[in-house]
């Protein structure tokens with residue numbers, strides 16, 4: 249490994265190892281659920297991220313969802329959501345995770361949430377982090393905290409400081425139809441991808457704050473001729489210009505800093521509150537690598553949701569054995585016809601070990617159909633595979 253690679257890896261490890269990175273899930277569960285086809289006997293293993301999608305999957309009534317994340321703060325975030333589901337009401341849950349702030353945040357935390365947190369790390373970490381919900385100071389929403397939240401806040405500050413870009417962005421996000429949306433996106437794009445922001449976008453530190461390590465940056469940059477900037481231009485054009493924004497709670501969140509009651513993840517909708525309160529007992533959190541979880545908790549799992557995390561290992565030769573080991577463990581612990589769902593910044597999964605191609609049959613048509621409707625839109629491909637006996 250060269251000096252620059254080692255430095256870049258160190259920066260990523262520093263950010264990922266010391267911070268909450270994702271304050272919301274950055275993958276579209278509406279697409280996932282079409283591809284996963286969860287059943288009452290499904291036992292899902294997934295990466296936690298911010299836990300929103302694990303809660304979403306519960307609406308399909310699976311038997312169990314095992315949420316695994318190597319970053320304990322991500323599991324602590326899901327625990328907080330479950331504590332509010334189980335110990336408060338919909339209005340309180342929506343204040344915290346819909347609006348990103350609650351005037352009585354400390355009171356609710358000490359009375360209702362803290363006693364429900366399962367481990368010392370989560371309790372201590374939240375005691376320090378609870379102020380993110382205070383609604384005070386420069387960053388008045390939880391969604392401006394965590395490294396991806398800080399990155400989004402910085403972009404928002406840049407927009408606010410540039411009136412013509414800010415005005416185009418405001419009109420874009422409020423657009424009522426596709427024509428209006430296209431019109432304001434076309435006005436915003438040249439202002440946004442200016443030399444300064446394009447430079448920032450290419451910086452390793454900024455990408456690390458978004459949770460994109462060097463290996464994944466290399467995959468994304470190789471997908472388009474204009475490198476990382478080309479990749480993001482293409483992604484934003486598709487998702488902000490060509491797909492309807494009205495129900496896109498992912499991008500609206502990072503524009504406004506909060507959700508609205510009409511445009512939010514399913515777990516924040518009042519009609520799902522009682523169902524999720526009951527079913528949330530089927531979630532379990534595990535602070536571990538996926539491989540160690542499967543080694544320590546072997547079983548017959550019906551679904552594996554890998555998000556885009558294999559991109560993190562794809563271009564790092566030193567992590568090749570870890571990638572192969574993870575696949576061996578997935579195959580060993582797969583129930584008959586188990587499904588694997590993953591996304592990538594690459595158009596093709598060239599990094600899959602050959603023994604995976606022999607055992608996993610990917611349904612390219614189904615994945616492409618669903619991928620075209622993806623509201624996150626920052627991945628080059630989505631993959632659904634069925635594991636053969």
Ligand SMILES: C[S@@+](CC[C@H](N)C(=O)[O-])C[C@H]1O[C@@H](n2cnc3c(N)ncnc32)[C@H](O)[C@@H]1O
Nearest residue numbers: 270273274275295297317318319322537538557
């Ligand atoms: C891969 S990231 C991607 C985020 C994602 N696109 C989303 O939905 O928000 C998701 C989570 O995976 C975790 N992670 C990455 N590699 C892992 C591994 N080998 N085992 C367990 N968790 C891992 C990270 O800590 C992070 O919280």
